[in-house]
């Protein structure tokens with residue numbers, strides 16, 4: 001039974017949620033799963049592994065919400081809270097340009113005072129304009145579906161109007177974060193103030209229909225079980241069939257060293273379980289099949305060595321240089337806050353695969369037109 005499912009999935013045939021659940025829960029040699037995911041990856045996208053030169057900017061950690069897994073958020077005036085000025089932002093973007101970045105990834109806490117002339121949207125538009133004035137050709141990958149809903153709620157305007165204005169100002173794509181686990185029972189436990197599953201899917205669908213692509217993510221390794229993980233993957237697969245707007249899937253294993261004690265106790269560990277993460281990485285590749293071509297591990301969560309292992313479990317991208325990272329580092333991750341291009345290239349070469357530099361949307365960067373073995 002398992003061998004038949006793996007054989008079909010590795011050839012790009014769609015497997016059912018029940019079959020995906022079996023792959024996650026049945027007992028069989030893990031190398032069968034690894035080989036099937038690796039084969040499907042090879043069939044779909046070949047051997048080359050991509051990376052992106054990007055800078056991550058979290059413009060504030062002041063946030064009105066209190067997600068159980070989040071060690072990044074602060075109240076206003078709480079020690080450790082920050083809110084970047086426009087000058088800070090310009091300096092970071094200029095530095096990113098000097099270092100060859102093709103992408104700025106911009107996200108932040110939900111700060112109720114983040115307004116201009118009484119409008120939250122105006123504040124976010126100012127962020128976009130500041131970045132695009134400093135770096136007109138950079139790809140701006142900005143604002144999660146949760147941030148889009150925050151702007152809409154604060155200003156009493158529709159989601160589509162928020163997306164339209166941000167797109168007009170220069171947002172090129174959205175991070176598919178805030179998805180956590182797309183199952184409302186789990187969301188109520190770990191992020192009860194966040195948008196629900198239907199709202200996340202609706203915002204991403206609207207973005208895709210307007211020509212704004214998004215990534216997709218899953219937070220794993222805390223309170224969810226295999227059934228929730230498969231439900232999440234099923235929701236993404238159905239979404240992708242409808243819109244085709246997902247550029248990639250990124251698995252984000254839970255880092256809990258600085259999480260609240262109750263959550264740490266229930267999860268029973270502080271750093272990701274690499275074996276369980278690799279298994280889910282492979283099942284995600286097989287389940288999303290030909291619908292989602294690109295799969296990325298999180299070197300921030302797994303460390304670069306863990307991410308390199310994930311390249312052999314179905315992944316074809318190692319992510320970005322980031323240059324700075326706060327959210328996971330403040331949660332207690334030890335993988336570092338930035339990687340040089342050379343580090344990413346060496347990591348890819350260590351598994352005997354060629355590398356290539358991509359844009360955010362998986363096109364080759366003109367400066368690096370050829371694959372390097």
Ligand code: SF4
Nearest residue numbers: 063065066067070073
């Ligand atoms: S995960 Fe995001 S929304 Fe939740 S508390 Fe942290 S910063 Fe706020």
